Amino acid sequence: MPFTIVRQDITKMKVDAIVNAANTELLMGGGVCGAIFNAAGAKELQEACDKKSPIKTGDAVITPGFKLPAKFVIHAAGPVYNHNNKGKSAALLSSAYINSLRLAVENKCESIAFPLISSGIYGYPKDEALQVATTAITKFIGENDIDVYLAVFDKTAFQVSEELMGEVASYIDEHYIDAHDFRRRKLLDVEKESILEANAPVFGAMSDAMESAESLEELVDNLDEPFSDTLLKLIDAKGKTDVEVYKKANIDRKLFSKIRSIKGYTPKKPTIIVLAIALELSLDETDDLLERAGYALSCKQV
Structure with a gap:
């Protein structure tokens, strides 16, 4: 039941399920969410999501992975970071991880990969987001048999991961972001x-x-x-x-x-x-x- 933090493009990971950091309406966004939709087949994945939306913050639903290497996509709605109620933010973020893991186990997944949920446009500080993620994941795998990966992509998350968790395996060439010409996105x-x-x-x-x-x-x-x-x-x-x-x-x-x-x-x-x-x-x-x-x-x- 290993828990591994990697620097990897989550859409290319050969695991049973990958997690999409979703909005509550399960609409295709940008960033990692958009990359997952595009890799899976945006039309097919959106149609599958439409049948299960909306969901509440902290909840998760599962859809097929379609063209992805992963069999499933689990869509977890993380919270927008609330500076005035950090406890509630942490509880909702932890719930997003736990509910995703439960869905994976219920669907007989032996491996799952997460992004660092809510740490992008939702404003969750990456060090705090990583602490919540590692706490929730390690607690769950102590009682369940599943391999878990936390795929951090951007450089900031990678540096935080190294600081908190020790050496992180790096699977992406440092020119990857430049080559793919990513643009930040507008809010839905x-x-x-x-x-x-x-x-x-x-x-x-x-x-x-x-x-x-x-x-x-x-x-x-x-x-x-x-x-x-x-x-x-x-x-x-x-x-x-x-x-x-x-x-x-x-x-x-x-x-x-x-x-x-x-x-x-x-x-x-x-x-x-x-x-x-x-x-x-x-x-x-x-x-x-x-x-x-x-x-x-x-x-x-x-």
């Missing part, structure tokens, strides 16, 4: 609703302004966020890819990976300026990006 309507609900105390009286996607994006943009998050949003807003930006800025890929992946990392001012040029930012946008990193474009009167 059901995800916007979940985020607004989880962060209601933060948004407070501004909730009346949240009727449109633009309202939510404006609020999110004004939150106190790390430099790397602001940079990634700008890349998306400009319709560019990470590869396009760091190549145009003439920045080493490893440096860009560090900027993108390491929480709290701040590049030097010249690096930020060439990134701004590559992104074709206005002076105001450049100034704002510099301020996120603690710099100023020019002296301002006070």
